[in-house]
Amino acid sequence: MHQGYYSTIWIKRALCLFFYVAACSRVNAQEVTNKKDTGKYASQPLVSHIYTADPSAHYFEGKIYIYPSHDTATQTTENDNGDHFRMADYHILSMDAIGGKVTDHGVALRVEDVPWASQQLWAPDAAFSKGTYYLYFPAKDKQGIFRIGVATSTRPEGPFTAEKDPIAGTYSIDPCVFRDDDGSFYLYFGGIWGGQLQHWNNNRYDAAAKLRNKEEPAILPRVAKLSPGMKSLEGEAAEVKITDSDGRQFMEKDNDKRFFEAAWMHKYKGKYYFSYSTGDTHNIVYAIGDSPYGPFKYQGVILKPVDGWTNHHSIIETGGKWYLFYHDTQLSGKTHLRNVKVTELKYNSDGTIQPVSAFR
Numbered sequence: 001m002h003q004g005y006y007s008t009i010w011i012k013r014a015l016c017l018f019f020y021v022a023a024c025s026r027v028n029a030q031e032v033t034n035k036k037d038t039g040k041y042a043s044q045p046l047v048s049h050i051y052t053a054d055p056s057a058h059y060f061e062g063k064i065y066i067y068p069s070h071d072t073a074t075q076t077t078e079n080d081n082g083d084h085f086r087m088a089d090y091h092i093l094s095m096d097a098i099g100g101k102v103t104d105h106g107v108a109l110r111v112e113d114v115p116w117a118s119q120q121l122w123a124p125d126a127a128f129s130k131g132t133y134y135l136y137f138p139a140k141d142k143q144g145i146f147r148i149g150v151a152t153s154t155r156p157e158g159p160f161t162a163e164k165d166p167i168a169g170t171y172s173i174d175p176c177v178f179r180d181d182d183g184s185f186y187l188y189f190g191g192i193w194g195g196q197l198q199h200w201n202n203n204r205y206d207a208a209a210k211l212r213n214k215e216e217p218a219i220l221p222r223v224a225k226l227s228p229g230m231k232s233l234e235g236e237a238a239e240v241k242i243t244d245s246d247g248r249q250f251m252e253k254d255n256d257k258r259f260f261e262a263a264w265m266h267k268y269k270g271k272y273y274f275s276y277s278t279g280d281t282h283n284i285v286y287a288i289g290d291s292p293y294g295p296f297k298y299q300g301v302i303l304k305p306v307d308g309w310t311n312h313h314s315i316i317e318t319g320g321k322w323y324l325f326y327h328d329t330q331l332s333g334k335t336h337l338r339n340v341k342v343t344e345l346k347y348n349s350d351g352t353i354q355p356v357s358a359f360r
């Protein structure tokens with residue numbers, strides 16, 4: 001009886017010890033995993049006090065200014081329409097140099113201060129011309145249709161004052177404004193699915209239009225020259241032709257290469273580099289051309305998929321080096337709560353870009 005009692009105690013003690021050791025090693029394993037997780041990223045978020053995404057970087061007045069989306073928590077269920085991206089204002093960030101302290105300049109524009117807009121301030125861009133800073137931004141109008149608006153300021157960080165109406169002839173999302181060497185400005189825009197580009201044919205809205213079938217030509221981004229006043233288009237928007245290396249236009253099924261959203265334009269050694277996100281295959285890719293209007297020949301991947309569904313970037317040169325600004329979801333683990341980052345971008349001697357990974 002006694003023997004049985006003691007052996008029961010010893011069995012209990014042994015079991016306790018076993019569970020204690022197991023629990024300890026689980027905690028240790030968890031800590032190691034967390035440390036490894038932080039270290040797995042090649043770059044760290046530029047700010048962590050707010051969520052930021054879609055960074056459009058520019059060099060203004062001797063500093064680097066970043067024009068990002070300001071992601072906010074939302075109760076809206078995640079869907080293919082992007083309804084969970086319900087951003088309500090913009091904050092502009094700046095830093096003296098890459099790696100330096102990042103300043104958040106506070107609210108630069110709010111959706112309620114845009115007379116024509118109803119919701120969803122998505123990825124913006126900015127430009128400077130003749131003493132004025134211009135903020136270009138997409139938002140849904142009162143009918144729920146994405147348009148592109150413009151707001152002005154005397155300062156790169158704002159605050160910005162929005163025009164009464166969206167820019168005539170614009171639609172969809174993700175404006176990118178490119179200044180060519182001759183001082184002309186070009187506006188690129190468009191994004192499919194929630195960005196609504198599939199509803200626009202010949203610059204007319206078709207509510208019934210559907211996404212393309214796999215065997216149909218892929219939907220193309222749009223470009224228009226900006227008029228000297230920077231608030232209107234010079235003529236109608238045109239499609240930006242992107243082809244494979246053999247000159248073949250991409251089909252919808254080429255979704256590892258065809259355009260989805262997030263256009264960016266930069267010039268390197270006299271060539272025009274048009275880069276964009278492939279959307280559901282999550283790459284940032286690029287194509288090269290001889291004119292800001294294209295056509296552009298596909299070259300390859302710039303940024304491989306990051307954490308999170310979306311991939312969005314900008315490219316600038318500063319201090320004699322080239323940099324890629326992008327975002328991922330390191331801080332939140334949630335698709336619609338992103339954080340902006342930066343990393344160096346390198347070219348090969350033939351002008352091609354060395355692909356970047358967001359991970360070590």
Ligand code: FUB
Pocket residue numbers: 053054069085122123173174191261262310311312
């Ligand atoms: O931030 C909202 C949308 O997500 C952007 O407009 C897209 O480019 C994607 O990053």
